[in-house]
Amino acid sequence: MCQTAGRCLQCPWTVTNGNALRVLTIFCHPERESFTGALLDAFLAGLEDARHAWELADLHREGFDPRFRPDDFAQFTKGPAAMPPDVLGEQERVMRAEAIAFVFPVWWWSFPAMLKGWIDRVWCQGWAYDFTIQQSRGLLALERAVLLCSAGSSAATYRRYGYQEAMRRSIDVGVLGYCGIDDVAMHVFPGVDDDSDARPVWLATARQIGRDLAAEPRVSALSYRSQPGP
Numbered sequence: 001m002c003q004t005a006g007r008c009l010q011c012p013w014t015v016t017n018g019n020a021l022r023v024l025t026i027f028c029h030p031e032r033e034s035f036t037g038a039l040l041d042a043f044l045a046g047l048e049d050a051r052h053a054w055e056l057a058d059l060h061r062e063g064f065d066p067r068f069r070p071d072d073f074a075q076f077t078k079g080p081a082a083m084p085p086d087v088l089g090e091q092e093r094v095m096r097a098e099a100i101a102f103v104f105p106v107w108w109w110s111f112p113a114m115l116k117g118w119i120d121r122v123w124c125q126g127w128a129y130d131f132t133i134q135q136s137r138g139l140l141a142l143e144r145a146v147l148l149c150s151a152g153s154s155a156a157t158y159r160r161y162g163y164q165e166a167m168r169r170s171i172d173v174g175v176l177g178y179c180g181i182d183d184v185a186m187h188v189f190p191g192v193d194d195d196s197d198a199r200p201v202w203l204a205t206a207r208q209i210g211r212d213l214a215a216e217p218r219v220s221a222l223s224y225r226s227q228p229g230p
């Protein structure tokens, strides 16, 4: 653990303190100057406020390749295989962290394809989870996860069709919980395309989520915390 005061030039982490978490943030948006990018900045500012240590994985700017190739598939079907170097690099980032954050726009009621590909490739069988016909077991040691999702549709639409519950089940439970992270808080920021007046409020909320990361997740109408299953 880096003890440097201020941003450390020898490692990816910013300054940390005794109670802080090491937080890896996965950002996925083609435009860094988007509203989702502003959510990211606000969230990182909140992490800084609370003196959490953080590292950013900006999938588009870093050119992550989300395509699931034969080498990736061999790991899934034939057991431990030589993992592609870019996957190993991403896994090292995850292993350095105690908490993980995802900042992305909701596209088709889920992750954008780039982020889905990051999960497909990096959170692989034998590393993030261990699946057999008899049982499956999450392997990640991350303490908690938080998701900040910008969304074009209104809160009313999310409620009417149960999209929030569908996302919670598939992402919080089906992906993060499945891989061993029981403490998950999903925050959906609805109506961001129409409701520009509310954007300062959303950004203040994102900053507070960063500040509160080590505390109990904030509960709002569109926030979830998954519970360990029975």
Ligand SMILES: Cc1cc2nc3c(=O)[nH]c(=O)nc-3n(C[C@H](O)[C@H](O)[C@H](O)COP(=O)(O)O)c2cc1C
Residues within 6 Å of the ligand: 029, 034, 035, 036, 037, 104, 105, 106, 107, 108, 109, 110, 149, 150, 151, 152, 153, 154, 192, 193
């Ligand atoms: C391909 C695509 C799919 C989308 N699907 C959804 C969706 O399923 N639900 C939703 O609420 N918004 C959806 N949207 C709207 C985006 O969530 C919204 O425009 C974005 O979060 C706004 O943030 P930005 O300005 O940072 O891009 C979609 C947008 C695109 C481009």
